[in-house]
Amino acid sequence: MNPTHVVVDSPVGPLTLVALDGALSALHMDMQRHRPPAETFGAPGDPHTDPFATVAEQLSAYFAGELTEFDLPLTLRGTPFQQRVWGLLQEIPYGETATYGQLATELGKPSASRAVGLANGRNPISVIVPCHRVIGSTGDLTGYGGGLDRKRYLLDFERKTHAAQNALF
Structure with missing residues (x-):
């Protein structure tokens, strides 16, 4: 499956969420060091479907001071x-x-x-x-x-x- 992405607002600026196979695989800030090129984020996704809806909901709760631990499926790719x-x-x-x-x-x-x-x-x-x-x-x-x-x-x-x-x- 190919990655998809959405952009959500936050108190630290716009956050680009990238999903792969139904799990969050990246969260990038604007002007972030080591931010990959935008073309690697895939096609725009639907912010009202998962995983984006759940990620956005949990980020909103985090920035409202109501969530201290995220519970999300993640795909972390690295060594x-x-x-x-x-x-x-x-x-x-x-x-x-x-x-x-x-x-x-x-x-x-x-x-x-x-x-x-x-x-x-x-x-x-x-x-x-x-x-x-x-x-x-x-x-x-x-x-x-x-x-x-x-x-x-x-x-x-x-x-x-x-x-x-x-x-x-």
Whole structure:
């Protein structure tokens, strides 16, 4: 089956959603580093059918502060190492961060923080596979394919929402 795509609005700008075989295979921001050429996104899809309708609904709930964990079928294509890194990204809790070094250590490769950073930068499904939650060892915001302003926005948004949710309990 060929890929299809739709564009949805978000607080971080338009997001291009790409689906392949009924699963989300990419979420790209405008002006994103490593964004593939638009012709690879396939034909325009129907935003009212799945998986696009479900992805858009969950993104809307996420940006409204009502959803902290996505539950979507994903097709992540990459090397085995990238796949392992992207799997770890999905384990970083909402409102929290991890460092490249922590992820490298968790992979059993403590000296591979640079390789983790490169795999993180190639994450094809930003926001949903939360590469924005990875920071430098000193706590600095280092690199983000969507730009540091978007990374800062997403982290601040999650921290505020997480704090507000915890204050209720």
